[in-house]
Amino acid sequence: MSSADTFTVNAGNSSVPCAPDQKMLDAFLRNGVWVPNSCNQGTCGTCKVRVLSGTVDNPPAPDSVLAVADQEQGFVLSCQATPTSDVVIDPPVEDAGAPRHALRDISGTVGIVRDVAADTVSMTVLLDEPLDFTAGQYVELAVPETGETRPYSMANPPSEPGKLEFHIRRQPGGLATEGWIFESLDVGDPVTMTGPWGDFCHEPEERDVGLVLLAGGTGLAPLKAIARAALEDDPEREIHVYHGVRTRAELYDVDFWEGLSATHPGVRYIPCLSREQWSGRTGYVGDAMMEDLPSCRNHAAYLCGPPAMVEAGVKALKRRRMPPRRIRREKYTPAVRLVPA
Numbered sequence: 001m002s003s004a005d006t007f008t009v010n011a012g013n014s015s016v017p018c019a020p021d022q023k024m025l026d027a028f029l030r031n032g033v034w035v036p037n038s039c040n041q042g043t044c045g046t047c048k049v050r051v052l053s054g055t056v057d058n059p060p061a062p063d064s065v066l067a068v069a070d071q072e073q074g075f076v077l078s079c080q081a082t083p084t085s086d087v088v089i090d091p092p093v094e095d096a097g098a099p100r101h102a103l104r105d106i107s108g109t110v111g112i113v114r115d116v117a118a119d120t121v122s123m124t125v126l127l128d129e130p131l132d133f134t135a136g137q138y139v140e141l142a143v144p145e146t147g148e149t150r151p152y153s154m155a156n157p158p159s160e161p162g163k164l165e166f167h168i169r170r171q172p173g174g175l176a177t178e179g180w181i182f183e184s185l186d187v188g189d190p191v192t193m194t195g196p197w198g199d200f201c202h203e204p205e206e207r208d209v210g211l212v213l214l215a216g217g218t219g220l221a222p223l224k225a226i227a228r229a230a231l232e233d234d235p236e237r238e239i240h241v242y243h244g245v246r247t248r249a250e251l252y253d254v255d256f257w258e259g260l261s262a263t264h265p266g267v268r269y270i271p272c273l274s275r276e277q278w279s280g281r282t283g284y285v286g287d288a289m290m291e292d293l294p295s296c297r298n299h300a301a302y303l304c305g306p307p308a309m310v311e312a313g314v315k316a317l318k319r320r321r322m323p324p325r326r327i328r329r330e331k332y333t334p335a336v337r338l339v340p341a
């Protein structure tokens, strides 16, 4: 043990201090060592690292998240594992496009809370200090007096460093929504969070390809940040935005997207309703995209929404010949824990 209070986790050229009750991923990201990550809940498998020496406390992971063969080779989920001695891990492969923003604790106050659709609010938090992040990433909001956090993606781009915009849908009985945000949250309330998390990130180097953004419900939030960041780089960028919801009452941010397409000739906005007839498009976003685009060979995609929508969208993009390496999906699925009865 390196000191009375911490262990050392060594990853190649980097060593980071890690408290006995601290997850290794948290220690890496706080010290600027990038490890790919998404859910921070032990459900996606993105953050796996191989322990070469030392011991960790590591809750069992299902085979679907961390294959038995990987577990036998010493892989653990770094978002769940805590060290019980000094540890050496196989350093993750360097990814030139990885976000380099150190994870940190963040505080601010609620600036605006707006009802934007049925059971959906847009909330703005004014930050005490600016936050560096990449469009597409998320923070974990602390739910007051519960010791729990909930992930919410930023809907605004990093060029607005003093504030964060979130889109939040009510979850029936949800600890964060019915126990707090839709119940007692008010303008001026203090908010704490950690971030930025996640590797669902706008990749600005691909400036020459058109973007296809497929969103379901409030999965629109990170795609709004990505679209705005992409247009800051290139106002002429070709961007096809498909937003799927069930009914018209669930549709939101229509004025924003219609305004964006009016001022940016490359932007097409296509809202799709899956359970209601109207004058616009009906059906699922992947089907609508296939009707419109004969080929996606020269496009890149970002998808965020319910897992079934994302899976169907990925299949649709592959059928339109999009290279798999250009298909990026948000992998986290928020934990559901209900308000105590």
Ligand code: FES
Binding pocket: 036, 037, 038, 039, 040, 041, 042, 043, 044, 045, 046, 047, 048, 077, 078, 079, 080
């Ligand atoms: S399992 Fe660790 S980030 Fe998803």
